[in-house]
Amino acid sequence: MEVSNGEEGMSMVVMGRYGVLYTKPRPKSAETSPRVIDMRSDTVTRPTEEMRVAMFEAEVGDDVFGEDPTVAELEKKAAELLGKEAGLFVASGTMGNLAAMMSHCWSRGEEVLAGDQSHVVLFEQGGAAQIGNFFLRTVRNLPDGTLDLEELRSKLQPEGKVAGDPHKTMTRLIVVENTHNMMGGRVIRPEYMDRLAELIRGLGIRIHVDGARLFNAATALGLPPAELVKHADSVTICLSKGLSAPAGSVLVGTAHFISRARRVRKSLGGGMRQVGVLAAPGIIALEKMSQRLEIDHNMAKFLGRGLVSMSDLGVDLDLEAVETNIVFFGLQRSDMTAEDFVARLEKEGVANGDRVIVKMLPARVASGEVKVRAVLNHHVTHQGVECALIRIREILANRGGRKRKQET
Amino acid sequence: MRRAMAAAEVGDDVFGEDPTINALQERAAGLMGQEAGLLTASGTMSNLIAALAWCSRGDEMIMGQEAHMFWNESAGPTALAGAQIRLVPNDVNGRISAQDVAAAVRDSSNIHVPATTLVCLENTHNRCSGGVMTPQDTREVVDVAHAAGAAVHLDGARIFNAAVALEVPASELTKDVDDVSFCLSKALSCPVGSVLCGSEEFIGKARKWRKMVGGGMRQAGVLAAAGLVALDSMVERLADDHANARRLAAGLANIDGLTVDEDGIQTNIVIFEVDREKVGDAREVIAALREDGVLVSHSRDQALRMVTHRHITAGDVDEALSRVNGTVRRMAGAA
Numbered sequence: 001m002e003v004s005n006g007e008e009g010m011s012m013v014v015m016g017r018y019g020v021l022y023t024k025p026r027p028k029s030a031e032t033s034p035r036v037i038d039m040r041s042d043t044v045t046r047p048t049e050e051m052r053v054a055m056f057e058a059e060v061g062d063d064v065f066g067e068d069p070t071v072a073e074l075e076k077k078a079a080e081l082l083g084k085e086a087g088l089f090v091a092s093g094t095m096g097n098l099a100a101m102m103s104h105c106w107s108r109g110e111e112v113l114a115g116d117q118s119h120v121v122l123f124e125q126g127g128a129a130q131i132g133n134f135f136l137r138t139v140r141n142l143p144d145g146t147l148d149l150e151e152l153r154s155k156l157q158p159e160g161k162v163a164g165d166p167h168k169t170m171t172r173l174i175v176v177e178n179t180h181n182m183m184g185g186r187v188i189r190p191e192y193m194d195r196l197a198e199l200i201r202g203l204g205i206r207i208h209v210d211g212a213r214l215f216n217a218a219t220a221l222g223l224p225p226a227e228l229v230k231h232a233d234s235v236t237i238c239l240s241k242g243l244s245a246p247a248g249s250v251l252v253g254t255a256h257f258i259s260r261a262r263r264v265r266k267s268l269g270g271g272m273r274q275v276g277v278l279a280a281p282g283i284i285a286l287e288k289m290s291q292r293l294e295i296d297h298n299m300a301k302f303l304g305r306g307l308v309s310m311s312d313l314g315v316d317l318d319l320e321a322v323e324t325n326i327v328f329f330g331l332q333r334s335d336m337t338a339e340d341f342v343a344r345l346e347k348e349g350v351a352n353g354d355r356v357i358v359k360m361l362p363a364r365v366a367s368g369e370v371k372v373r374a375v376l377n378h379h380v381t382h383q384g385v386e387c388a389l390i391r392i393r394e395i396l397a398n399r400g401g402r403k404r405k406q407e408t
Numbered sequence: 409m410r411r412a413m414a415a416a417e418v419g420d421d422v423f424g425e426d427p428t429i430n431a432l433q434e435r436a437a438g439l440m441g442q443e444a445g446l447l448t449a450s451g452t453m454s455n456l457i458a459a460l461a462w463c464s465r466g467d468e469m470i471m472g473q474e475a476h477m478f479w480n481e482s483a484g485p486t487a488l489a490g491a492q493i494r495l496v497p498n499d500v501n502g503r504i505s506a507q508d509v510a511a512a513v514r515d516s517s518n519i520h521v522p523a524t525t526l527v528c529l530e531n532t533h534n535r536c537s538g539g540v541m542t543p544q545d546t547r548e549v550v551d552v553a554h555a556a557g558a559a560v561h562l563d564g565a566r567i568f569n570a571a572v573a574l575e576v577p578a579s580e581l582t583k584d585v586d587d588v589s590f591c592l593s594k595a596l597s598c599p600v601g602s603v604l605c606g607s608e609e610f611i612g613k614a615r616k617w618r619k620m621v622g623g624g625m626r627q628a629g630v631l632a633a634a635g636l637v638a639l640d641s642m643v644e645r646l647a648d649d650h651a652n653a654r655r656l657a658a659g660l661a662n663i664d665g666l667t668v669d670e671d672g673i674q675t676n677i678v679i680f681e682v683d684r685e686k687v688g689d690a691r692e693v694i695a696a697l698r699e700d701g702v703l704v705s706h707s708r709d710q711a712l713r714m715v716t717h718r719h720i721t722a723g724d725v726d727e728a729l730s731r732v733n734g735t736v737r738r739m740a741g742a743a
Binding site: 053 | 456622
């Protein structure tokens with residue numbers, strides 16, 4: 001089966017080992033509905049035809065009894081790919097991160113340090129505190145996505161130093177996010193991880209990498225993913241984002257850590273049964289879809305270049321910061337906020353003769369400014385980006401707005 | 409089911425855009441006599457979400473002493489939702505009584521005392537041989553709970569087994585509670601998942617809790633598609649599982665060294681006792697049965713559990729009985 005980078009509504013007879021699975025009808029007219037160019041996230045990715053066949057054919061068993069061979073295969077492959085001993089399939093990256101943090105912070109009085117713009121801090125509802133019952137303190141994220149190492153050094157509270165101090169929590173874990181979502185899909189480099197590892201050597205502190213988009217980082221650097229996480233005690237990777245599986249993530253670490261995480265996962269309600277049906281597309285995601293991410297990065301740069309050419313219309317974008325599949329841009333306009341812009345963009349328009357709807361999301365960044373975020377994924381083709389740029393220019397040019405005066 | 413899963417129309421459910429999940433949730437809510445539904449990864453997750461939604465930290469929740477939520481959920485409701493569990497007796501069919509619940513309700517106007525904010529029911533009851541609660545039983549407990557200002561969560565993992573056994577629509581058993589969860593992945597045979605149902609307001613809150621515990625899946629319409637097939641075609645056949653369970657129980661009752669309460673077998677679960685002196689330790693019996701190709705689980709002490717489902721035919725039951733008899737005779741001879 002070919003990996004589909006495909007268009008919707010194609011007529012297809014899908015063959016599997018057992019013959020014809022199903023046909024997808026072509027719509028009666030290509031004009032019945034507008035084309036949706038969805039850049040709200042890479043989570044919107046739908047499974048490929050190959051993945052659907054794999055789901056159909058998957059060998060399954062009860063994974064709570066450890067009897068699902070497909071998920072076992074996925075967990076083993078993920079662990080090997082990331083240079084760790086064992087893996088655990090989880091329903092989401094949030095579950096992977098929460099189970100990881102809870103498994104590391106096993107004793108009372110421990111804390112996690114994470115970036116102030118990181119997903120675990122901003123977008124996981126404080127599960128660390130609410131469910132995990134441990135402290136989550138922040139360290140500033142620098143524009144490149146890293147944690148400020150000097151600030152981190154000053155905030156470390158290793159057990160050896162503070163065990164006798166009744167005021168202080170004990171730092172047990174540092175979470176690094178790679179790529180870093182809110183800082184713009186930024187890539188954390190192995191050299192930084194070396195310095196971080198050196199900083200905490202011998203202090204009884206561990207590293208968890210929230211690698212939701214780790215394969216984007218590996219692709220951008222041209223390095224094997226294991227290289228990026230060699231200092232990490234645990235890693236979460238998402239299968240459902242750019243890798244396009246329907247659902248799920250994998251947490252990897254030592255065998256002991258994973259057996260603990262398996263317990264935690266069960267208590268969170270993540271013990272699923274014949275989950276091989278999700279693991280089968282997950283394997284394809286891991287092995288095949290991880291190889292096509294450079295296309296998304298090129299599309300991101302293409303979008304970025306187009307946006308930079310609209311700086312006279314108020315678009316504010318640093319092209320150098322576009323390292324992977326995420327593009328953040330500001331709108332310096334007195335007549336239109338980022339939210340207005342996104343709402344207008346989502347209305348149906350025409351580009352290159354086609355009816356299109358372009359979707360992005362507003363996002364409040366560290367400075368408090370609300371920017372626009374676009375995330376490239378396998379449904380957004382070169383043509384899709386072209387149409388998006390036409391629509392963006394149309395909206396920004398139409399209102400005749402001036403660039404907002406820079407405040408000094 | 410596999411076909412439906414492979415062909416499922418999907419979208420990003422965290423944005424509420426998976427049409428297959430939406431269809432399943434609506435269908436499930438209708439069947440439960442509730443306003444809205446939410447697909448969860450497991451019954452354990454549904455139960456945890458109910459505890460998180462209804463109980464504040466330091467509240468107390470009442471449930472039967474044999475409840476799955478107490479025994480087999482890694483203390484999640486307490487450890488993660490921060491609520492204390494207060495146990496009341498289950499009768500032989502797994503029912504808890506309105507009187508016992510009323511007596512256990514707390515008066516939290518006293519500073520020493522936690523507030524009772526949740527009563528949990530289980531129907532059918534796992535540890536009580538798959539016993540059923542009738543609509544009347546359910547209503548009585550609900551009335552007492554509501555009078556005390558507590559909500560009622562129904563762990564209806566096997567609610568359809570109860571409905572089929574009682575020959576009533578499932579909604580008769582579920583429409584009066586504040587929320588109910590049923591499992592897709594058990595006898596309904598879907599690969600994964602449960603559906604939590606309740607009011608629009610409750611489900612709105614449940615969606616948020618679900619995301620927090622990590623249950624926010626994306627294109628999970630592939631799982632929901634199987635659920636829709638199950639609700640169409642896997643409910644009525646539960647009567648076959650019940651018939652097979654009764655056949656199994658009758659056969660086990662005839663094996664010297666085993667005791668089973670045949671009248672207590674109301675659905676698809678058979679719990680039977682192994683005489684320690686005559687036959688041997690329960691765990692050794694399980695191991696010996698496994699070697700003879702019969703897989704059973706341990707309930708407690710000397711009680712073993714067998715569960716019938718679509719992969720177990722009447723012929724399989726007879727074969728199993730023959731093998732169990734052989735194993736027990738062998739162990740009894742050696743005992």
